[in-house]
Amino acid sequence: MNKENVTYFPSIDNIKVAADTIKKVSAVTPLSPSLRYSNHFNANVLLKREDLQQVRSYKIRGAYNKISSLTPEQSKKGVVCASAGNHAQGVALSCKLLEIEGTIYMPAPTPNQKVEQVKMFGGDFIEIKLVGDTFDDANHAAMQECDQLHKTFIHPFNDEKVIEGQATIGLEILEQSTEPIDYVFIAVGGGGLAAGLSTVFKQLSPNTKIIGVEPEGAPSMSVSIKNNRNTELDQIEKFVDGAAVKRVGDLTFSICKENLHDMITVPEGKACQTILELYNKDAIVVEPAGALSISALDLYTEEIKGKNVVCVVSGSNNDITRTSEIKERALLYANLKHYFIVKFPQRAGALKEFVVDILGENDDITYFQYAKKTNRENGSAVVGIQLKTADDLEPLISKMKEHNFYGDYLNDKPDLFQFLV
Template sequence: MNKEKNTYFPSIDNIKVAADTIKKVSAVTPLSPSLRYSNFFKANIFFKREDLQQVRSYKIRGAYNKISSLKDVQAKKGVVCASAGNHAQGVALSCKLLKIKGTIYMPAPTPKQKVEQVKMFGEDFIEVKLIGDTFDDAYYEALQECEALHKIFIHPFNDEKVIEGQATIGLEILEQATTPIDYVFIPVGGGGLAAGLSTVFKALSPNTKIIGVEPEGAPSMLLSIKNNKNTELNDIEKFVDGAAVKRVGDLTFPICKALLHDMVTVPEGKVCQTILELYNKDAIVVEPAGALSIAALDFYAEDIKGANVVCVISGSNNDFTRAAEIKERALLYANLKHYFIVIFPQRSGALKQFVVDILGPNDDITHFRYTKNTNRENGTAVVGVELKHPKDLEPLIARMKRDKFYGDYLNNKPELFQFLV
């Protein structure tokens, strides 16, 4: 296994113990064939449906395995975690089932729906504290409480028992598969799932290639592997919140570096396309991190032809209020949504001319904000246009320039574009 000196690698025996421990709370989720994706990629595609867990993500596995391992004296003091999502729900349910008091720190801007879910799973056994504006703020306060009151911090990924709990997904996949598996695609955030699952396959199915998938805006594991050391990112795109971390685990990094076959990144817009496709065509609801493994298939299309492929759908805790943003990002990625500064002559009929003579027959205005300038010949508007086909963009711009409506194109100006999306 090429173990590095003093590097922790989970043992298969400990992972089997974890599997026995969590069977009280964790469902054996289906390994379901996907006819649509199999036909499209000319491969045998299976989904490991961790979105069907009681807390709608695999995080219950690691959280329960860790908390149930505490000694009585530790359990009596209570546990603490920091999370704005799935880990919080896993810890909350574990606390209730094990009758252990827990404090869960969440950033103050956390959507109310997520806070209510955590309270529902934990009931009277947990207290939610909304602290600070970011996860880092909540994380710092959680560690302060642990230090002051000698409580145990339940880390979302950088913990041996958590890694072993997540690794049980690998055991289940191998038990459920009826043919040898060639590829497993998994989302990577802090690396707990990737470290655990890759260990299982290295020991029990060494020919299987494990592909880690990160969002393009938060490639912390990919960068760390390239640098050959755990490297913290200065800034990340937080949209894929379940897999967007600045720094992966010190325990998980060396395991992933040694055992993952490849790390790939997926643009956030591609993730949004996948979310919409799964919902509209397969009636599967996934969160952004849950779509990562499936979204990566396009980037491996030639490699996986004829292969047996498993994609781990890690969770389905998607906030409905994000639906408009998901659609917008998907359209932008598909090159179907475009924003312009349009110059309108301040005369009657200018807008009608733009609609009739400039827009194509299938183009649709989806955003319009006009500023009338007094005592000037022209006024400007920020206009969003949705196209039927990407090839319609260049003719649209040509017509705008021909009739002197063209002011500027905003999609490639991130400093301005951030105010629109």
């Protein structure tokens, strides 16, 4: 059934029923003032801390509300989902609490840490099946099982009960806020959270502007709203895995295109900067998708001055093994990390000359790899250099060219960069 032209909007009554249903499992998360961001943006910035849920994301709300709504016959047959992230944990815990058997399909390369988390939350009530190399492979297998065994598929976002469960965050924000809210910034992946929350504000606080935020490499909702039809992207950057989908839900699209004040995108590197800032300055751990809403504030600096602003911190399931990549992306975004092909004269002292005469006092070599051994006059190496400030780049390149060390600059050549670094 094509739902692209549906007119479903969750009712406040149904959202209140969802709030009553999920209170058994979902915490009323804090709406915490952020002194640092408030001072920086000259606004009253509040963080809705969904990262503090038991499963460390808001996904428990929609999953539990959906699975709770099943008929006895549906419950007996069991449920199926496909996810390598937060949705899997929400479904797993819901199955355990409701004593319903669930099968969770995950791609075979899923990190063991994520698999173990899902096992922990689901216990004996879930079975994990690692299938295929990608999410699409796992999702296809999950749908096959549903068709063959007549089980209920628990969609991560394109489902009325899921949307209504996520919408309860909107009710909580309005109950917790002592003043009218001018802006709410919210991460958008498939759109379930944005669809639900925006509907609450549309009906109960219509002057509040809801700003949807996507990663720059996966702008599926932005493109769909621009095209005025749900549009599947050919390729996406999957780094912000909690908010990177090729196609948003038909239900969520129809709601978001009517309710959202704006859809904006944030570079993945900017989200990485926010992750590091929150950890180092506020002792808050967030995943890349959880950093999107805060990362977007820079794009609304003038509009939010003197305003009451809420950023939904959607989750904190960040894999520690990604820390080095997060740091790298943050430095690249800040123009502090640069990669070059450097031509070294094949003579003694050439490397020392490069370090002493070419590099600035605060420059640091963080990567060094000869491209190939050579007997020619010059030998090339790929060199990564971290600068103190972005302004140090031009003087560095000038000195490299002046002393005939400069071969090429790799940061703005993504294909070559991926191949060599």
